[in-house]
Amino acid sequence: MLSLVPQFFVSGLLTGSVYALIAVSIVLVYKSTRIFNFAVGELLALGGYFCYSFVVWFHFPLWLALVGALLMAVVTGLLVERLVLRPLLGQPLLTIIMATLALSVLLRGIMLMIWTGYDVAFPKNLLPGKTVVVGSVAMSAELLWAFGIAVVAFATLAYFFVKTQTGLRMRAVSQDHELAMSCGINITVVFALTWVLAVILGTLAGSLMGYRLALAPSYTPLLALKAFPAVIFGGLDSVTGALLGGLIVGIIESMVGGLIDPTMGEISAYILLLAVLLIRPEGLMGLKRIERV
Amino acid sequence: MISILSVNQIEVSYHKVIQVLKGVSIEVREGQIVALLGANGAGKTTTLKAISCLLRAEAGDITGGDITFMGKRIDRSMPHYIAKTGIIQVLEGRRVFPHFTVEENLRAGYLGSSGESDIREKLETVYSIFPRLPELKHRVCGFLSGGEQQMMVIGRALISNPKVMLLDEPSLGLAPILIAKIFEIIKRINDEQKTSILLVEQNALAALEIADYAYVMENGRIVMDGPAEKLQENEDIKEFYLGLSSVGSRKSYKEVKHYKRRKRWLS
Incomplete structure (x- = not known):
């Protein structure tokens, strides 16, 4: 039994990287617009479907399908911002959050219309490589690819936010909207960019999970439920926290599910979340408000 | 002009x-x-x-x-x-921006798109006007003193x-x-x-x-x-904004009735 610990740890870590993608997607939107995006599950499923369609309908190779899906993500992100969020600019926050719920229902309907309610699966063996075994730990090629792609995505994001002027402006907007405007930052552009980035991350997660399992409008969006504890766990306003939260949720779920009870695995993350919230309400890495006395 | x-x-x-x-x-x-x-x-x-x-x-x-x-x-x-x-x-x-360092704050005010060398040049100009800022450039702004923040804020506008x-x-x-x-x-x-x-x-x-x-x-x-010189000399300005009476001594609140009468032109 104990010899299985590293195995469950590693596969949890690899799966967790996909949760982390979703969690970071939520946090990006929250940080810059203060909106909690309840449509993230549907957006990621939509991304997965785009990737699937490019592979199955247009016979693209997988990498090209992923590029195509990411381009669609850019379009989707821009449309969502322009049609749903911008008209509501300046409205009460609750209204906007409800609008994201409405968006999720709408997207689910669209997916049902286009791809029906049945499961669809990618053709198998599109990814090169086979299961890697290190010691007693086996890592499937799919999970390794997923992990690799997630790492690349995070590294790119980190570079963008730390090194580029646009990244700096986006971080500035996340701290103070009015001040950012007075500094000459075009915040509508920043909001649009935020949504594009968020949908891109969702699309990556949706494609990777869709490839590994299958896609269906009924359960693919539920993946987001794994990201919610991750986000709150790490602190709603911390990208690093969301990343770590995603990994931790993946690991806990896999370890508890594998070693104790599979049904326990599903709820374990929430139990831990409850504990974290009791001790640190701002999350593990949430920003404390700076107040000068 | x-x-x-x-x-x-x-x-x-x-x-x-x-x-x-x-x-x-x-x-x-x-x-x-x-x-x-x-x-x-x-x-x-x-x-x-x-x-x-x-x-x-x-x-x-x-x-x-x-x-x-x-x-x-x-x-x-x-x-x-x-x-x-x-x-x-x-x-x-x-x-x-409370979580930014001084330098990040200043950079956030930069509006051009001519790249790093131009930003550095502008930063130097600001630092030459506010010699205190370069010493603070890696400090988080939320923790600076009021005077330091005010200088930073003006510097950010100048950039x-x-x-x-x-x-x-x-x-x-x-x-x-x-x-x-x-x-x-x-x-x-x-x-x-x-x-x-x-x-x-x-x-x-x-x-x-x-x-x-x-x-x-x-x-x-x-x-x-x-x-400005004219307003400085103006009796009403002296009284209501500079707190001086016509002879230049501080106004006493005993004469508040007088104040009310004089203030009529404002409302």
């Missing part, structure tokens, strides 16, 4: 109901420091926000009049456009080479010695960088000291204007 920014009879209401400005006209000429004085709620900040177009973000509308900058109408544009054309507003209350700087109460909550220092720097920026400045202040004494021209606002209207 030619007029660079002119506000013509603007009227502003919030939520389309509450009228705050009732026909305000202000003129800033090139290279001038113009002071806008008045008590709380007179509409000074609203006037600045009307110019910088930040009003929209708080449900304020310009319902009448117009604002022109270098001959072009700007009262219907967006805040980022206003900043790009060369009007930067320094918001009231030393607003910093984009504005033609007009709108300063909203730079003296707020600062010790008298720091106020003197800040005003000295404002004067220097005006002299060396040729930046025109529209300065909103409650500290009339300090503001009139450096200003070329001044307006006095009350209840959303301009009630008095003139060259």
Whole structure:
């Protein structure tokens, strides 16, 4: 039994990287617009479907399908911002959050219309490589690819936010909207960019999970439920926290599910979340408000 | 001197109901420091926000009049456009990005797109005006002292080479010695960088000291204007804003009745 610990740890870590993608997607939107995006599950499923369609309908190779899906993500992100969020600019926050719920229902309907309610699966063996075994730990090629792609995505994001002027402006907007405007930052552009980035991350997660399992409008969006504890766990306003939260949720779920009870695995993350919230309400890495006395 | 920014009879209401400005006209000429004085709620900040177009973000509308900058109408544009054309507003209350370091804060104010070398050059200019800032450049802004934050905030406005700087109460909550220092720097920026400045202040004494021209606002209207030296000499200004009676001694509140009688011209 104990010899299985590293195995469950590693596969949890690899799966967790996909949760982390979703969690970071939520946090990006929250940080810059203060909106909690309840449509993230549907957006990621939509991304997965785009990737699937490019592979199955247009016979693209997988990498090209992923590029195509990411381009669609850019379009989707821009449309969502322009049609749903911008008209509501300046409205009460609750209204906007409800609008994201409405968006999720709408997207689910669209997916049902286009791809029906049945499961669809990618053709198998599109990814090169086979299961890697290190010691007693086996890592499937799919999970390794997923992990690799997630790492690349995070590294790119980190570079963008730390090194580029646009990244700096986006971080500035996340701290103070009015001040950012007075500094000459075009915040509508920043909001649009935020949504594009968020949908891109969702699309990556949706494609990777869709490839590994299958896609269906009924359960693919539920993946987001794994990201919610991750986000709150790490602190709603911390990208690093969301990343770590995603990994931790993946690991806990896999370890508890594998070693104790599979049904326990599903709820374990929430139990831990409850504990974290009791001790640190701002999350593990949430920003404390700076107040000068 | 030619007029660079002119506000013509603007009227502003919030939520389309509450009228705050009732026909305000202000003129800033090139290279001038113009002071806008008045008590709380007179509409000074609203006037600045009307110019910088930040009003929209708080449900304020310009319902009448117009604002022109270098001959072009700007009262219907967006805040980022206003900043790009060369009007930067320094918001009231030393607003910093609290989680950024000083240097990140300054960089956030940079509007150009000419790349790293240009940013560095601009940073150096700001550092030469505020020698205290380079020592602090890796410190997180939320933890700086009030005076340091105020310098940083003015520096951030300078980094984009504005033609007009709108300063909203730079003296707020600062010790008298720091106020003197800040005003000295404002004067220097005006002299060396040729930046025109529209300065909103409650500290009339300090503001009139450096200003070329001044307006006095009350209840959303301009009630008095003139060259700063003239206003400094004006009996009413002396009494209501500088706290001096005609002989130059401090006014006693015993004579509050007298105050009420004299204040009639304001309402």
